[in-house]
Amino acid sequence: MSEEKFQPKIVAFVCNWCTYTGADLAGTSRLKYQPNVRLIRLPCTGRIDPVFIIKAFEKGADGVLVSGCHPGDCHYNLGNLHARRRFILFSELMNYVGIDSSRLHFSWVSASEGKKWVDVINEVIDTVREVGPFKKYQKINKEFVLHE
Amino acid sequence: MSTHHSANTTLSNEIFSNTSLNVLQCYQCGKCSAGCPVRNFMIDAPNQVVRYVQLGFDDKALTSSTIWICASCQTCSTRCPQNFDIAKFMDAMRETALNKGIKPSEKDSMEFHKAFLNQIENHGRAYELGLVRDYKLKTLNLMQDVEVAPEMLMKGKLNILPHNVKDKKPVKKIFAKSKGGRK
Amino acid sequence: MIVGYYPGCSLTGTGKEYDMSLRKVLSLLDVQVEEINDWCCCGATSAHATNHLLSVALPARNLMLAQKQNLNELLAPCAACYNRLIGSKHEISHNADLKKKVEFVLEEDFNSSTEVINIVQLLQKVGKEKIKSLVKVSLKDIKVACYYGCLLVRPNAVTKFDDAENPTSMEDIISATGALTVEWNYKTECCGGAHSIARKDIVTFLSKNILDDAKLNGAHVIVVACPMCHSNLDMRQRAIKKLYPSHEEIPVLYLSELIGIALGLNGKELGINLHFVDAINLLQMVKAEM
């Protein structure tokens, strides 16, 4: 391959109990995935505020993944259910202003789903790679830096 | 279905890339062979053919009569505990054998398939009398079915003239392009 | 009800009585069939045993023809054709790469939404009650072994029709005629259809096992929904008798023929006279005409 593949920057906000542990399991099982993701560990998807996602884009992320426990599996019983409702509203809003599901991803990955974590993260990276660098956001970022 | 494949033998790789069947999924329980209705006519059991491919004995697998005796009834696939589609595997083996120019040990079956497809290529539909004629000339099984053929003719079950589709071109084209696509 | 009709090659030749009886029965049941214009062979076992792409492309062409005739449902009475049609559609929709290849071969986009159904499914749609209401001849004195063969139920993930190991839908339909159905073991065992011509020995052996088990479980008749099964089970009984002189013949009817008898059609109208094994005794049992 002559031309350099675009390496997207992905930030993943994950809950400590399910997805983070599932990602650990992927490691324990020595499954492989692409290295373009940086995880930020939070106690629960309930802790994930939409401002985190916007800030991640502002800081240069090409894609964001939010991942937690399946409904019913939440370590805090209900955190992910409140989060889910918040994500419905926020993902619709983001889509409306032009950040669609190719850049903003959500998943439920349980502590036992190491394989699913690998599949999800590879899919997210591939999808974001397909749509390319988030030039639109980088433009307003750049202008901002100049402005400052 | 497993997407990971590392048997790394020629044939297993070829089958994996053509059909996504991973022969390593087979754990040799023999349930396919146990339920195979034509097992008694085989020398190698179906699971043994899979085993040959697992071990890289590709020729042994491709020349086994088993792949031609298989009646494609899919009983094996339906019951395989590992969800390995053995019937599809057998299809792939036959197609591979043909592409590699390996003479099927079951020559007659092959001749039948050839004669059958020939009919369709030329007429668009199967035409039994022509089919039987072509097949018998090839295999010299001239006396086969003498006990039923005349009566079939009499009962109007064997058509004397071929059925033709009105427009033969599309079907011919499908044949031509499919052969091309096989390579 | 209007339904598309794909007779397939067999129904124009060895299985022509299936075609005859089916058209008559369906018209009595107020089902109109609309044959696909200029359909071609589905490729049968020969294609899929030797050339995968061809085996998908031929049915795909027919599905596209059906689509162009705006048919929502397509009846494929031959179990082999049914299996090839529904199987190809499944494969194309689950394999984008194959879809591209098929479109290359067909030289058009494949977008057929026509649903392929078998005869049992069609009769289920007509409804047992409807059949029951039209029964003129009760078949209560005969015991039927329903033979599904391989291709109606397998692979179950594709056909999604009935239980793969112990199907009962044909029995259910037949109960509308008053006939009794027997429990037996060879409902879904293969008759060796693909080997019909090249390996007569295999077919003879498999057919004998099927026939024997049906008789052992008290059946007077075997009912099939496939012309390949029919020719193996009906025609091969002569060869079986040669090998095993003690073999007692058992008539083999198409599902449409059995229902036709119940609906008051006579043997000739249904093409029962075209069978190799005489069904006269059977017809006499229910006091139906040949």
Added chain:
Amino acid sequence: MNELREKAKELLLNNTVKLIIGYANGNGHNRTYPFIARNAADANRLVFNEYCVNNLAVYLTRKEFKGKGIIGIVAKGCDVKAIIQLIQENQINKDEVYIIGMNCNGAVNQLDNSFEKTTLAQKCINCTVRTPALYHALIGTTKDIEEPADTLGEKIKEVEKLNADSRWDFWEAQFEKCIKCYACRQVCPLCYCEQCIVDKTVPRWIESSAHTRGNFSWNIIRAFHLSGRCIGCGECERVCPMDIPLSMLNRKMSIIAKKEFDYSAGVSLDSPTLVGTYNMKDRQDFIK
């Protein structure tokens, strides 16, 4: 008019309410402004007409009124929705507000400098609360009015039809204009936070300088914080000096709330809030 003034006088004189938040006539123009009536004389200055477009509910959360006895308010149906929402969010005590509900025949937007040329306000199109859902006294009557087409809904649909990049471009062009004057926040009855997130400095989630990047996050987060809460009074858009179509954001969120959760803000005191509740059956087809 007299009915309102009489009622106001009665309430003030018998000490039912401490004061009444209402509208009074401006100077010579077809214009009204918010007015606090504290006695019978003040009551005589109260008016209610099609120029009373302001949502006065915003004053109810003011420190100077809160906890100071029962406050009367002249409220249209849409204003009452805001009051209901405020009660649900514990911002006002429902026993400490006296709603003088106004049967409303639509308010008008004042478009030109002379305040002569008028059209029916966007919020009045397809209004379902011309008689308020909650009131202590009800004044006036409703009559049939002519309603123009709902252009806001159409505008939203047009943006929805664009591809993601074009949607982005549309909004970028809008947010670029924002000068961070916060008039939208100031006029919004539901922006009652003691300290707005945009004013928070540790950490600074939203950059406060007027630049597209900070503007983008400000407007998005504001729309998100109002989702399931905005009652659609349109005051933010009305006061925006840069003509940012903020209603296109807020209405869109209301449409989502209706579609996904069959929820409308400010409709009844008994319905649970949208955020703060969940349903096991909430949609999750977008979650892998």
Added chain:
Amino acid sequence: MKIGVFVCHCGENIGKTVDCATVAQRAAKIPGVAYSVDNKYMCSDPGQNVIKNAIREKKLDAVVVASCSPHMHEKTFRKAAADAGINKYLCEIANVREQCSWVHDNIPDATDKALDLVRIAVEKVKRNIPLTAIRVPVTKRALVIGGGISGIQAALDIANSGFEVVLVEKEPSIGGHMSQLSETFPTLDCSQCILTPRMVEVYQHPKIKLLTYSEVEKVEGFIGNFTVTIKKKARSIDEEKCTGCGLCIQKCPIKKKAFNEFEEGLATRPAIYVPFPQAVPNIPVIDRSVCTYYQTGKCQMCLKVCGREAILFEQQDTLVTEEVGSIVIATGYKLYSIDKKPEDSEIKGYGEYGYGKYKDVIDGLQFERIASASGPTNGEILRPSDKTQPKKIVFIQCVGSRDEQKGFSYCSKICCMYTAKHAMLYKHKVHDGEAYVFYMDIRAGGKMYEEFVRRAIEEDGVKYIRGRVSKIYRQNGKYIVKGEDTIAGMPVVIDADMVVLATAMVAQPNASKLAQTIGVPYDKYGFYQEVHPKLRPVEVSTAGVFLAGACQSPKDIPESVAMASAAAAKSLVLFGSDYLEREPTVAVVNEANCAGCFYCLKVCPYNAIEKKEVKNKLGEIIDYIAHVNAGLCQGCGTCNATCPSKSIELIGFNDEQIYAEINAFSESFV
């Protein structure tokens, strides 16, 4: 602030794909990092000393350890930091093993990522503040759910240590599946004989409160302080009055109608019954679904014959609450039932084996009952259809196990052994009989297990055939079993009189419901998920909850008992101290900014948010704002994300820390 960074090689585990020396060098340049070093094994004593010495010598304020997952060694490193004199919450972990070196192959990529993870952790730790663990009292009392052998063992171990136990069993008697077994491998001792004394001990134990015919409805609270609501299903019997005389059972007119669960459907029972003669407690229960009185309003025969008036037709289900400090889950397993495909399940069933259709095709537990001296045939091997002695019997292993298509891909572990036992028992009882076992592999790992299987083959002449059976059908009164001997490469057809299927052990059908009630993760099969497969096999991620027996995965009696004792020991560890230390990651309210909208209260899963009065100088209430009850807060942070003005924040994961982490991300890619 002076931060130390410590990069662990974990032998080759990290070092192979992450260039640890480079990471350490580059980390030194991160602002605030005063010291940075790599080491072969950070978690080892010398490794920990590197950290401790650096803290002391370099006067570090905080440390970041780049190593394995925080779930592995966060505790270790925090303790090391604390030993060296800094607050343990000023230690953060960068997970460069599970989430970096083990999942990536490319060294430059993995090294870059590792450095990023370090940077993120450094930025977070800069904003960490010293915290003190929260102390909560411990209720020294345990709940054991499930009264099978695992639950019995766990309950006895805890009770014998002097602590109270509440044992909840959903069936009318304790004993579980073990009470159904005939003899146990590899010693062939009688199952009932070794189990019954334990059951009685439970019943008579002064420290054990036994609640049979009861189910856990609700669990609230947290480790050391659970409040459990238990539903006592109506037995229709006054347990105080009943003497267990059994007269009611004898006189019940519904003699042979009801399905006998204990006998696995091979026998029937009356409407009022005890499951089996040795039942504990020996108190009957009325099966209302078959009882004539409940169906028609007439009969009341049991009431008429009961000398103690102990029959209570009007009895209702009751709820009882219990305060406990730990919970042991020992809910066991079910056998894969293949006769009928369950709705909304992916199980396809084995139509080809005819289970459910043929009476003489039975499962392992049914054979246990047939072989049991107390069973429906008094231990004589007779086939269910016609009560004749089968002369040819076929056992099929791995039915439902190791079968992705029709069952589960896991191995049920015990079937090899119990099939060998079954075949052996059969041969001991039917000397002229033939026994065939179809197997794929023999998995006889265990003390005296392999020897046991060899005995079946060599001494008792059981014929083992390697291959799976494809079909069973009935012909001429025989069951035709079609298999393949894959060693000989030959088809095998056996005309058997009876077939025993070694069906898979599966999770209880309502396992996920209980899991959600308690907050226990479970795997895709419904088995409960332990925290660590090797080092913490009886703990789950919810602290204070422990697992015992087959609810965690298929296992045999000795393993279940060992696990039960382990779970008991874990509870006792908890009861060893009066107070527990809890993570201080709780939410706090910025009272000056709180507008009192109480969305936080609405979303809090623990009701930890209270309304706090705000008073003016005159002492009048002028407003309400939110307040967190730190004892109830579990630290999920949902309130923090919901609060529009961020006036409630989660300590340890506050906005500033997360902002810094996101910010670190941006630097990392520049």
